[in-house]
Amino acid sequence: MKKILIVGNWKLNGNKKFLINFINNFKKKKKNIYKNCNIVITPPSLYLDAFNYLTLNENINLGAQNVDVNVFGSFTGDLSVKMLKDVGVKYVILGHSERRINYYENNFTVLKKFILLKKYNLIPIICIGENYDEKKKKLTNKICINQIKIIIKKLGIKSLNNTVIAYEPIWAIGTGKSAKPEYVQNVHSKIRSYISKYDKLISKNIIIQYGGSVNEKNAKSFILQHDIDGLLIGNSSLKLNSFIKIIKEVSNLKN
Ligand code: PEP
Numbered sequence: 001m002k003k004i005l006i007v008g009n010w011k012l013n014g015n016k017k018f019l020i021n022f023i024n025n026f027k028k029k030k031k032n033i034y035k036n037c038n039i040v041i042t043p044p045s046l047y048l049d050a051f052n053y054l055t056l057n058e059n060i061n062l063g064a065q066n067v068d069v070n071v072f073g074s075f076t077g078d079l080s081v082k083m084l085k086d087v088g089v090k091y092v093i094l095g096h097s098e099r100r101i102n103y104y105e106n107n108f109t110v111l112k113k114f115i116l117l118k119k120y121n122l123i124p125i126i127c128i129g130e131n132y133d134e135k136k137k138k139l140t141n142k143i144c145i146n147q148i149k150i151i152i153k154k155l156g157i158k159s160l161n162n163t164v165i166a167y168e169p170i171w172a173i174g175t176g177k178s179a180k181p182e183y184v185q186n187v188h189s190k191i192r193s194y195i196s197k198y199d200k201l202i203s204k205n206i207i208i209q210y211g212g213s214v215n216e217k218n219a220k221s222f223i224l225q226h227d228i229d230g231l232l233i234g235n236s237s238l239k240l241n242s243f244i245k246i247i248k249e250v251s252n253l254k255n
Contacts, residue, residue: 001254002205002207002254004036004038004223004229004250004253005038005164005229006038006040006230006233006247007042007091007125007166007209007231007233008040008041008243009042009063009065009234009237010042010043010065010238011044011065011234012044013044014043014047016050019043019047019051019054020054022240023051023058026058026240026244027058033248035251037250038061039059039060039247040060040062041060041062042062042064042065042091042093045065045079048062048064048087048088048089052087062087062091063091063092063125064079064084064091064092064093065092065093066096067080067092067116068113081116081120085122090123091124091125092117092123092124093127094110094117094126095107095113095127095147096127097127097129097131098173101170108150110147110150110151111150111154111155114159114163118155123162123164124163124164125164125166126163126165126166127168128148128167128168129143129144129167129170129212130143130144130171131171132170140169140187144187145190145191145194148160148165148191152195157195157199160202160206161202164207164208165206165207166208167208167210168211168232169212171212172211172212173211173212173213175212178213178218181218181221181222181225182225184225185225188227188228189226189227191208192204192206192208192227207229208227209229209230209231210222210231210232211232214246215235215242215246216246219250220253223250223254229254231246233246
């Protein structure tokens with residue numbers, strides 16, 4: 001059985017005190033609530049090492065919000081895949097819309113980073129999704145498929161083994177206006193059936209999670225949908241109680 005994947009993306013938020021409080025309080029929660037979930041937190045890169053150290057032996061995985069396309073050398077300000085691995089990172093978010101918009105990352109950048117993650121056995125979380133205009137023009141499925149097609153065409157379908165797809169409609173991120181669960185289900189099932197044309201087993205096993213203004217009130221309605229295997233959570237992952245409530249709400253739904 002697939003575990004539900006819950007990823008908390010802290011983005012550019014938090015400090016040392018926040019990190020220590022979050023982890024200490026997380027450790028006090030009953031462990032059995034997480035048993036059907038894989039939990040990942042992606043703190044700002046500066047805190048990855050401390051996060052890893054403080055959560056050793058805890059039921060929580062470490063993720064990074066980004067990685068550079070270069071592995072070493074004269075690239076001031078960047079962080080390599082080897083460095084992420086060195087400090088215990090297991091998952092890396094690729095192509096988040098905030099990076100696509102603010103740093104002009106595109107599908108080709110995502111492909112280059114994806115290749116590196118595969119080489120170093122880290123799990124990519126590929127973010128895909130349409131903006132509001134594209135939604136209105138009914139381009140959602142086309143946009144989403146195009147964002148993963150480049151990987152399948154260049155590297156083959158098997159490269160999607162041990163990969164996560166996060167469908168994040170841009171208009172729903174950080175806006176408080178989440179997508180309707182049925183709308184998300186429809187997009188996820190289109191993505192899954194596209195993948196199944198290449199490989200049925202991969203399409204069945206691949207985790208497709210939803211992200212966009214998920215909170216403790218709406219989380220369950222997403223996980224109840226057949227093709228939604230997890231959640232990528234921004235704002236609500238910064239409030240430990242909300243984050244834990246979400247995990248509790250959804251953890252038994254896929255049994
Ligand atoms: C995100 O960071 O990818 C995200 C979905 O944020 P939020 O939950 O705040 O919409």
